[in-house]
Amino acid sequence: MELKNSAPHRSSNKLGRKVLIYIIICSSILSLFSTAAQIYRDYVHDLENIKLRFESIESSQLESLILNLWDFNDDIVAQHLIGIVNLPDISYAKITSPLGQVYEAGDGTLRTDVAKSFELLYEGQHIGTLLVEAHYGDIYKQLKTKAGFILLSQFSTTLIVALFIGALVYYLITRHVYRIASYSRELSIDNLSKPLTLDRRRIGTDELDELAQSINQMRETLRRDVVRRQQAEAQVQQMNVRLEAKVQERTRLLEASIEELKMAQDSLIQSEKMASLGSLVAGVSHEINTPLGVCVTANSNVTARLKSIVEEMEQGTLTKGKLGSFLALQTESCDMIDNSLRRAVELISNFKSVAVNQSNDTLLECNMKELLLESVATIRTVFKRENYHISVDVADDIELTTYPGVWHQILTNLMVNSHKHAFEGLDDGEISMALVENDDGMCFTYRDNGHGIAAEIIDRVFDPFVTSKRGQGGSGLGMNILFNLVHAKLNGRVSVSNLDKGCQFVIQFPAKHRAIDEDS
Template sequence: MKITSISRKLLSRVLSVYFILTFSVTGIQIIAEYLNTKSHINSELLTLQKTISGSLTRAVWELNTQQVIDISEGLIAIPMIQGITVTDEADNIITQLGERVTLISQRSQGLYDEQQSINSLSEGLFGHSFPLIFEFSGRTTTVGTVTLLSSNHVIFSRIEVGIYFLIGNAMVKTAFLVFLFLLAFNRLLTEPLQELTDQIKQLDLDDPEASKFHNMNNERNELSILAQAYNNLIDELIAFKDKLALSQRETNLANDKLDEQNLLLEQEVAKKTSTLSRTLLKMETQQKEMLKQQQQLEAENKRRRKTESTLTTTNNDLKTSIIELNKAQDRLLESEKMSSLGQLSAEVSHEVNTPLGISITSISYLADITAKLKQDVSANKISKRTIDTFTDNAQCSIELLSSNLQRAAELMTSFKQVAVDQMNDKIRVIHIAKYIDEIIHSIQPKLKKTQHKIMVNCDSDIEIYTHPGAIAQIIINLIINSITHGFENIKHGLINIEVSLAQKRLVIIYKDNGVGLDEEALKQIFTPFYTTQADKGGTGLGAHIIKNLVINTLNGSIDVHSQLGKGLHYRITLPDMRYS
């Protein structure tokens, strides 16, 4: 008959349940990671929508196809964006890059003015389609749609490391558990049973004392109880043999000594029974104490293992949470930076439209008087007065056209230099006075709506080797913060910027005459998401971005002082990176 190993059968069942449980939990974790990452990407697509909708709407409204294509090419370069489609108000495709998915016309569905979510399981694509709405004279007009697509490939690339970690972790834990169970079952069950079987097979009825179990584990369990029972049976067998031999000897004695020997035997049996009873009682007491101590030790070990497991899990969760918070903070800082640049570009674009409109009017007028002169020449009605009038009008139109185009070119040149610097991390030598003038000139559209003034005191010979984009972002954020927060309810605000060079370090002192801050608000000024205008759309990241750029990007230092009614005072010290 085939022998079935109890330990192997028990081990296989326990490990089967553990394998199924581990596989299920790992699968659920991977699915949850996939869904969470997909949700984050959708959120990033919605944020990107808010950033590009203004510029795309303006480009489609002005029929600037090249600008639409340039913006689309910039977006498709983002790893998260796998496809982009821009259509006009008649659903005609203006540009289509990357992946694409077939959508039902929004106009036929009555959803032309609403955002539409996209989720194509067969093509592995998802994203959002939203309308481009242009506001003109208090009226809104839908000029087209934009579709941003991402794919499951992006999700898998983000969670690939996490999946490998989950699978590796499950495999390591499974291997360790299999090894531990094999060792435990072999030591606690298989080996003791084999030893017990071998000793039972060596039973010698002629010498039962030699067949007793020896060198057994002192631990009290079922196997030790079985061994003790077997030893007790051997003891009884030995005692029986002794009694049988004694009885045989006593039978050969004289009958006259039988009563006396019986009496002595009874006394001896009573004495031994009493001694044996006391001994058994003492052994039972010791056994109970040992069992109690063993239970206490097992409970303590179980509690410590549970505590260690809980601490390990909590520590891992905390590390994961910190990593996610850091990533979220980086994304928020980058979104705030892009939002500021997008708002500035929209205002510059609006400001450029004014000289361009004047230029178009001048060209139209010049074309009209040129056509009239041509008619006069054809009709032989030309005169010196006509030529003089044409020359004077043409000269005025040309001067007006030249001055306005020069103004638009200067504005775009300043904005282009500042915007390019903010979009890359290149280090170069800049003349700080000229660069600050370019920065202020680039945000002139925002200042033009106010009566605020900016005074700059900087030696024109000062130059520094550093990150120009970081300096531009700092100056722009400081000025926008003063206009938005410091000059609230103040019509004539004044900003003073003093720049000096001392011991190869650039010192920027920024002051405004705004409303200032109280002591409590001043302590929280660099805290992320702290804002006094949360109800007006404030994010609380402006001052935090300034501090992050000064300390982490430029390796400098920043101090701030303020009192209510006395404005805000920043002192920024930056090193020349040629000497650091």
């Protein structure tokens, strides 16, 4: 395979440029340090030369200068000073005699970088002082020139070496990296047959060869995997066809089974509702029998007494006192019969209202306190004894658009559940209900102080067919019906928990309901 798009790669040789830049930077830093070190050595050497010049003046010219100064050879003294000033880096020389004579040469206005004084003695007698000053200006100028030359030569050398290394890196590495990148971009599932080859001479095996071999091994592995995957996909496709046929058959069987289970569940739910209704009918019948029995007893007493009064009146033995006693008994019996009949009418009216609401499952505007009290008055007949206290705590002004029949079914399931399970074996008990408004809407709380719910079933109490009276007449659908009514009809949620004594059901639902057509 030939190398493609080589020209663009050269123009965008980022790796080569980076290598070139790093080489130039590193070489420049090294050049700066080496140049600085060399300039510093030259600077120290030049300073040492100035010291040597001071020593040379002292050793070679000082004696002649003293003799000429003693002989007042002013011209020769001046020539000596000029000779001193002509020495490299010496800028100024001056002789001061005790008589006030001054001899000087050079430029005394230049900055003095270093100076040295020599005492002039002739046979032990002080005849003057020689001051020699040196200026570093020429040294600095020479050092700058030298530094510039060194830096320029080293930069040129560095640039040439960097360009050569950059070209070498491109030829040996970069162009092959581009070749590998180009091959990798062109590699696809449909193009796995062509191996990667590098345009280079074979002189042993290096990292690029190992990389190319690894890519070719990967390509071959991918090719084999693709072949295996295609074979597997063909097998899976065949299996899918067979599986789809099996799924369709199983789906048909499952749908038939689900339909049968749904019919059985509907039948059980209806049976549970009828069982609750049967309990209510039995309770209401018992409650109605009590006032009707009172009426029959009172009527029997009045009838017997009336027969006796009639006989006495026919015999002429009826007295005013007996007649008054009979009339008093008559009045008392009539009042008793009236109260008993009113009680029976009230029970029948409540039962009729509840039955109508339960059969007519529609949204109605209801006063919740009246609705709950009416339902409780009917349902409490399942408790045959009077020593069960039931309280309803609801504000008088709570008006909701809700399902009366749903609420009656909920209370029926809760109270029947308390009667069958919570108060089993107990002679008395307490049930409390409350309805309050909170941030989430309305909250209905139902509590009893019975035995509570067994720990092993409390987490599954709303599942169908969960009961603690399996085989004792319990269907396990009461709480499931309650759960479905709360979720499907009230658009709410229900939770249960055990208390220190008894259990608590909490129903949270929105204040406004939407009509739902589905059956609960």
